[in-house]
Amino acid sequence: DTAVSQTPKYLVTQMGNDKSIKCEQNLGHDTMYWYKQDSKKFLKIMFSYNNKELIINETVPNRFSPKSPDKAHLNLHINSLELGDSAVYFCASSGLLGYTFGSGTRLTVV
């Protein structure tokens, strides 16, 4: 049983396109996150939602828009994709025992 699942695992798309990445957790956690990991493995938090409400919104272009239909889901929509958006995007959720990460979505913009 996958605790935090995100889809798709790989995404290759052209510049200018709009794409979405979905994330679901079955851990009952109240808080979910999106992180971006660059080619040097540096992890940067993008968004944090607690029980469907945005609580962290780091300096991220407004082309990135998170959507949380319920506390088990946090989707990431990206408009007008740019080459620099190529990275691995991780969804995570947190509870009393710490963070649980999804396996990542590798986004390649060509």
Place this chain on the structure above:
Amino acid sequence: GDSVTQMEGPVTLSEEAFLTINCTYTATGYPSLFWYVQYPGEGLQLLLKATKADDKGSNKGFEATYRKETTSFHLEKGSVQVSDSAVYFCALSPYNNNDMRFGAGTRLTVKP
């Protein structure tokens, strides 16, 4: 703000060598400290954690001790294996806060 700094890699060791990856932190209050491991093509997994000063976290032969006097949480393993090859992230969670601040990651390669 609260942050962690970990030694830059990459680190390359032979099998059965001793491993140390340094991590120091800056925080107000009393954060919880963590080590996460990322194997190739996977997400981060919690390796170990410590929630207060002098606590020792341990798992899979890895250990780290929360040292308040030196604001450190160095990761150690006495004898590494090829299967330990991964990227290791030090992280802290500020007191009374679920947020997680990650270090830059240290890539470890263990050669047979």
